[in-house]
Amino acid sequence: MDRAIHRTIIIKNHLLQPNSDQILTTNACLSYSPPELNEVYDFDLKEMRKLLDGHNLQERDWLFNLMVQSKLFNPRKRGEKVYVAPDYNQTMEQQREMTMKRISYLLERNVFEGWLTAKGAEAELRKLALLEVTGIFDHSLAIKIGVHFFLWGGAIQFFGTQRHHEKWLRDTENYVVLGCFAMTELGHGSNVRGIETVTTYDANTGEFIINTPCESAQKYWIGGAANHATHTIVFSQLEINGKNQGVHAFICQIRDAAGNICPNIRIADCGHKIGLNGVDNGRIWFDNVRIPRENLLNSVADVSPDGQYLSSIKDPDQRFAAFMAPLTSGRVIIAGSSVYKAKIGLAIAIRYSLSRRAFSITPNGPEVLLLDYPSHQRRLLPLLAKSYAASCAANYLKMMYVNRTPQSNKTIHVVSSAFKAILTWHNMRTLQECREACGGQGLKTENRVGHLKGEFDVQLTFEGDNNVLMQQVLLSP
């Protein structure tokens, strides 16, 4: 009841501004102190963190600590805390080089150990936890690592067979090769089945021939292609004896170890973006590039040396579905990552609202904290509540994924599609509200909340446009 009266007074004073000289008196200068010093809370922070992060807390702290120790991550001490953040006042070329330097630093400290060669749910959870930490620092760093390990590496794991695993996985883990993943084309994104790159087989030499038949078939948005990648997975129609067998995946080298682009490969830059400028997205054309027969990732289908098409999955729909499987990990990762960004935005906006004051209730009285305004509470606190729920949902999905079985794949596909769409939409809505709730400070890049919007907008449409994913959820039996 006291609280209701207090609120009524605030609103009354808002409506009836006192018409007196007194309000013009200068307030004592405002002082700022971190809200954790003033606000009382009665729950165990460590327990709460355990609930939200869910797993591998020590490994997460270890990686945060590695970052804090290196100048590559721009550590800055403020009070008792050390903050790390990239310098975004750089050209995309500079940001890309910094991303690679950070990866080298993490590689030397064994961060990526076992990411492709260790097996089991535990190894997978460690990998996911560490990737989440890199994404809290910088989206470009996480995406650059994610493309290499989860798309390139994941394609070899899922589509490849023993010969590919032995040849590529350890070298990928050690960055002896730098991988990318050429699925999307200029003319086809969501509709992967419609891609126009064509691969044929030459039985005389035992080689596949990959070709980009027209401009709309150029590979587009290929992360890593513009500057650094040495190899790529190529998704292509496979035409055997004049018959199209549908989309298949191949390994193709695009640069030598010195960084020179290989013969019959053409590469161009996708240019500056509204975020992720630390990732070198590129365009690739294949001019009848020849690759060994063994470079077909053949877990689902194969071509014999004399050119016969062989597949245990006769139904082309099912075959295509098998090829889409590795994208599930992308959706699981994006869903989790988006919740972390909503949490960052809310932490910043709510902390700000607990130190920033605007307008007084009484003449000469202290100005009111933003979060004491009911309107401000209604803008931020429901999003906070939803973010707790979203955090649990993302963890649930992650556990489902690392404990997957052949029987649960269909469910994971549906749940990951739904969660990816819902949680990324939630994130963008939250970041926008947080940015506005911080006023002008929300626009400063170093305050993160506004900058994260540009960085994570891509999550709404990559690895499946949200609207298309929600239709898939709708259509699933």
Place this chain on the structure above:
Amino acid sequence: MDRAIHRTIIIKNHLLQPNSDQILTTNACLSYSPPELNEVYDFDLKEMRKLLDGHNLQERDWLFNLMVQSKLFNPRKRGEKVYVAPDYNQTMEQQREMTMKRISYLLERNVFEGWLTAKGAEAELRKLALLEVTGIFDHSLAIKIGVHFFLWGGAIQFFGTQRHHEKWLRDTENYVVLGCFAMTELGHGSNVRGIETVTTYDANTGEFIINTPCESAQKYWIGGAANHATHTIVFSQLEINGKNQGVHAFICQIRDAAGNICPNIRIADCGHKIGLNGVDNGRIWFDNVRIPRENLLNSVADVSPDGQYLSSIKDPDQRFAAFMAPLTSGRVIIAGSSVYKAKIGLAIAIRYSLSRRAFSITPNGPEVLLLDYPSHQRRLLPLLAKSYAASCAANYLKMMYVNRTPQSNKTIHVVSSAFKAILTWHNMRTLQECREACGGQGLKTENRVGHLKGEFDVQLTFEGDNNVLMQQVLLSP
């Protein structure tokens, strides 16, 4: 009816994907051509443009043409058209210098002629039209010009008297002085009445003394302050004989003509932002800076040489309201500008949806244009309709403003507050939808639609936070 059947077939084929080999056949490569070559329309483009731009069409074209002719605006020919756009793959320092170079170029070509010295609605409409054109090219260019002419120049026009007009307006128009507008402080944005900068008067020397008493009183976000401005309007509490007379405006030099910061002035940079990096927002501290008595902008109140406070407006509320008047022009400009950006976003997203295809209805049939999907129509076309309405609303407000009378000021305040909030919210919602409707292409900076989001997000909170403005509308009698 035919149309309904056609739609039903599309939806049916979406739901029941044909289970046959045929769908795997490669489509003929897609071809792209501008939609205006394929689409039939039966209205007069020129008449429509006249309706939407409303006024000063020739001057607008003249200015567009000036831009196209200079390398400073990066003209690039594509087909028969020439496109201009800033290069955003630059550090903020580079972007700021480019903005100043562009202003110099426009200045030499008399673009700003009469912006402060010509009188009447016609001169004002020309100025508004040309400012709109600069904003279509680049938000930083428009804001940098807007701060100089509408905030610095406007304050001198509205708050100053003849002695100020004679001394400053022509020099401002010719960029002999570069002005900025120091109202916002670190601790006070929307609550201007609460600012903490204090000015006192020294009758012995006939000078005012401006002081920043504490950190929260530093001027913040002052466009032009970090690098280029030579002078500023300072908003400050005026304390005369120990009594606070409330917020008043003063002219203060902050740099000499060579760019050196004046004694007792300290300036720092606000740093990198999520947009507007071509504007040098800065922070200013005044360490008991002395300025001549004549630098008080004295249309509302004055201080006599012997230190008596004189004002024809006795009510401090009304006096404060008089000081807020020039911000009306800002809201009129922002409302209009935001509609132009929604139009740019929609033009890009709708043109894209008329050339981009995804998924076929029939095996081997052509893929469907994005805009032929009902879902895509429902995402974009209501926003298009609303943008036409918004365009008319913004023009209505502009005419109201340039034909203002003392009687209409109150109405203009309310209408401009409401339209600024509603149209900027509409713009951000539209740009976000357009960006997602363009998929990955919406993220490329050169495709503008995504980039505009970061550039124009600021409009939601500057020159009055939208939520605060809407409360003002609610409270107005």
